[in-house]
Amino acid sequence: MNTHLEELACLYVLDRLDAPESASFEARLPHDPELRALTRELEDALSRRIHALPQVEPPAGLLAGIEGRIDRLSAGAPARAASPAWASVARWGMAAVIAVGIGILAIQSLRRPPASAERPYLVVVGLDSLNSRLAQLPMPDRPGSADASFIRLASLAERFWEKPEDMPVKLDPATQGGRGYALFDPGSNQGFIAIRQLPMVEQGKRYHLWLLDTASGQVRQAGALPTAGSASGLYFFSVAPAGGQRVDRLDFFITSEDASAPDSAQPHGRVVLGDRRI
Amino acid sequence: MPPPDNQAAIEEACLLAKAGAGDREAFRQLYARYGAPLLSLAVRLVGNVGEAEELLQDAFVKIWRNAASYDSHRSRPFTWAVTVLRRTCIDHLRRRRHVPFTVPLLADTPAQADRLAVDPTRLAAEAREDSERLHGALASAPATQRRALELALFSEMTHAEIAQCLEQPVGTVKSWIRRGLIELRTTFASFPQ
Numbered sequence: 001m002n003t004h005l006e007e008l009a010c011l012y013v014l015d016r017l018d019a020p021e022s023a024s025f026e027a028r029l030p031h032d033p034e035l036r037a038l039t040r041e042l043e044d045a046l047s048r049r050i051h052a053l054p055q056v057e058p059p060a061g062l063l064a065g066i067e068g069r070i071d072r073l074s075a076g077a078p079a080r081a082a083s084p085a086w087a088s089v090a091r092w093g094m095a096a097v098i099a100v101g102i103g104i105l106a107i108q109s110l111r112r113p114p115a116s117a118e119r120p121y122l123v124v125v126g127l128d129s130l131n132s133r134l135a136q137l138p139m140p141d142r143p144g145s146a147d148a149s150f151i152r153l154a155s156l157a158e159r160f161w162e163k164p165e166d167m168p169v170k171l172d173p174a175t176q177g178g179r180g181y182a183l184f185d186p187g188s189n190q191g192f193i194a195i196r197q198l199p200m201v202e203q204g205k206r207y208h209l210w211l212l213d214t215a216s217g218q219v220r221q222a223g224a225l226p227t228a229g230s231a232s233g234l235y236f237f238s239v240a241p242a243g244g245q246r247v248d249r250l251d252f253f254i255t256s257e258d259a260s261a262p263d264s265a266q267p268h269g270r271v272v273l274g275d276r277r278i
Numbered sequence: 279m280p281p282p283d284n285q286a287a288i289e290e291a292c293l294l295a296k297a298g299a300g301d302r303e304a305f306r307q308l309y310a311r312y313g314a315p316l317l318s319l320a321v322r323l324v325g326n327v328g329e330a331e332e333l334l335q336d337a338f339v340k341i342w343r344n345a346a347s348y349d350s351h352r353s354r355p356f357t358w359a360v361t362v363l364r365r366t367c368i369d370h371l372r373r374r375r376h377v378p379f380t381v382p383l384l385a386d387t388p389a390q391a392d393r394l395a396v397d398p399t400r401l402a403a404e405a406r407e408d409s410e411r412l413h414g415a416l417a418s419a420p421a422t423q424r425r426a427l428e429l430a431l432f433s434e435m436t437h438a439e440i441a442q443c444l445e446q447p448v449g450t451v452k453s454w455i456r457r458g459l460i461e462l463r464t465t466f467a468s469f470p471q
Contacts, residue, residue: 007456014430015361043357045463053318066338151347
């Protein structure tokens, strides 16, 4: 085996590959018995290294504490509603608000070859005030349920939030203003939207997220963003299924709409993040 | 790809699957197996028993919530659990902006050892011997490989930070990590399970 593959296996076992590298490695594993055997041996070595540490016994009561937290989570877990629905999943440190400059939007899509029909993909769209960049993230398998898809999406979304450098799409760090990314599973029609540094919502307005099929021009509303005074956050959303969508022709944008107006199937307000003119 | 190929891994994969379906007893059995090694790893990562216990709780809540997403084709159950814990610890360390410049290598310092509530009954003679042989084998490995691997495993440093710490290019650091882990695998290949 060549040293490059050995290195990938080592870094994979140590959880030191970025998301695309890790997905690529996992996709290779089923077809390469030698690599699989090496990976298992490395995992065993890692396990024994950890078991060779001075062992610290958890104190009595720790398990009860964990189970108590699990019980509270189960009791308070909101049911995920039918689309379009939002759930604020997590909020981390609030970044300072910087005015968004919506200028002329230059679309620079990083579009990869279309996915094969049987290969599951996630769509990642990086958004800032100037660019919209799309990439497809191949997944080794199709989640068995919407919940499994949710967990996978949440894990990736959180990782990208914590480590933007792991994202398969890169935004220009020099670009001023709001930025964010959408992570979307076309199979389950759910995803996460992360925003940073959006301007505070004006009085009487609210932000809406829209999903755009750039091939057909079809727009789908993903709901009102529950920003609640914050300019940053990571939110779950789901949308109504659409037939015939092209996963390499998806885009997202956020508009500022009148809060008092009834929900509309079409955006009317100004775009505050992303682009709809594709 | 076949499922986990040793008895412990098969049992643990089953426990994870059951926990994923809401079986609390399976979760407790998993905790009985993983609690001590994961807490030991957390202590090594954050250097503080109290914080490590908090993080172990966080990790086990995540394990409960995500157990259904465990995929035996990708990794062994213990590796998966280690990943959950390491990410939890690393997130915590980065939030508190603690970036260690050095990480203790093979032997833990006496001060650290004193703080650890080591249960002697837990450390069976075979495990001690295993540990001593491991330490001996690691001590004989080139210091550079050893250090790179230990930093990769027991610190929250990125590759770039490890490279800066070791004053080497990132590519060299990755190569040292590879050699260190391959060496570890070779060492354990001669050990009884």
